[in-house]
Amino acid sequence: MDIPDLVKQELGDEEIQAGVTLGDEDAVCFTSTRTLVYRGEGLLSDEKVAAYPFDFERLTISEGRRKTKFTLVYTDGKRDFGVPGSRADAVLERLIEGTLRASNAIDAEEQVTGVFRFSELTLVITEGRLLKHIGSVTWDNDFESYPFDAVTGLDFEKGSVATAIVLVVDDRPERIKAPSDQAAAVRKTLQEALFAFHEVASLSDLNAKVATDAEDEPDDSSGLGLESGIDPLVSDDDDEGDGDETAAPTQTTAPSEPSTQTVAPATDSADDGGDIAALEQQVADLTTAIERQNERIEAQEETIQTLIEELRQGR
Numbered sequence: 001m002d003i004p005d006l007v008k009q010e011l012g013d014e015e016i017q018a019g020v021t022l023g024d025e026d027a028v029c030f031t032s033t034r035t036l037v038y039r040g041e042g043l044l045s046d047e048k049v050a051a052y053p054f055d056f057e058r059l060t061i062s063e064g065r066r067k068t069k070f071t072l073v074y075t076d077g078k079r080d081f082g083v084p085g086s087r088a089d090a091v092l093e094r095l096i097e098g099t100l101r102a103s104n105a106i107d108a109e110e111q112v113t114g115v116f117r118f119s120e121l122t123l124v125i126t127e128g129r130l131l132k133h134i135g136s137v138t139w140d141n142d143f144e145s146y147p148f149d150a151v152t153g154l155d156f157e158k159g160s161v162a163t164a165i166v167l168v169v170d171d172r173p174e175r176i177k178a179p180s181d182q183a184a185a186v187r188k189t190l191q192e193a194l195f196a197f198h199e200v201a202s203l204s205d206l207n208a209k210v211a212t213d214a215e216d217e218p219d220d221s222s223g224l225g226l227e228s229g230i231d232p233l234v235s236d237d238d239d240e241g242d243g244d245e246t247a248a249p250t251q252t253t254a255p256s257e258p259s260t261q262t263v264a265p266a267t268d269s270a271d272d273g274g275d276i277a278a279l280e281q282q283v284a285d286l287t288t289a290i291e292r293q294n295e296r297i298e299a300q301e302e303t304i305q306t307l308i309e310e311l312r313q314g315r
Contacts, residue, residue: 164178
């Protein structure tokens, strides 16, 4: 793509890292700090270039029949620009990649490999992580990030209308539902990124490797458990022995036969195995309850965001 002279003047010391042609002479260029939208000279307008820094607070997208409008909200106001609908996905990927790098949410050389939008859910897949945003806006700073180096499992649960992506991070499953018509693309993009990151060739190989890596992690416990086998410094027998030593000595004139004492082995009355099983069940029940509560909170947050957006629009 040829860089127009007006864009070169606007660049200064910056370099163009990516670009998307919009047809005719129009183009969108991306630097490390901002987006430059170039409009070529037309019958009723001169050529111009507009800059949109990556430090925006919110990003919303409005799709029309032929064009898609990007609205970026800053602390001092909002700005927008439109692109042909066929170029919207490419522009969105580079736009989100730029803001993630600017906010240090991803590494400087980490690239976005796919962006998927499902109603109020936006998924971003990069070379090193999966990011999830829920809300009426397409993107803002309220998102969750799941690094690939913390992934301990991946599975897909296919349903009639949606496919659940089960991404296990630090042994905790995260379920993300993707509509059936886009599930295949999400699966392909996510698997390719994870396979490349962990250097495997199949889903079974990935799960085997990340499970092995998780098992190989060192145990942080001190090793001093309830049944560590360490004898106490002072025992009941020692106390009894001390009492005998304080008694007055007696003298015998005849040797006595040595006496023997048999000590019955001690047995634990508590069933430790049963206690551990009960504790594990309690932990599992609590985990399930917390996950359900988190789902309810997320649903409430979505409702609140929708109400706020409607109030802002004057509904």
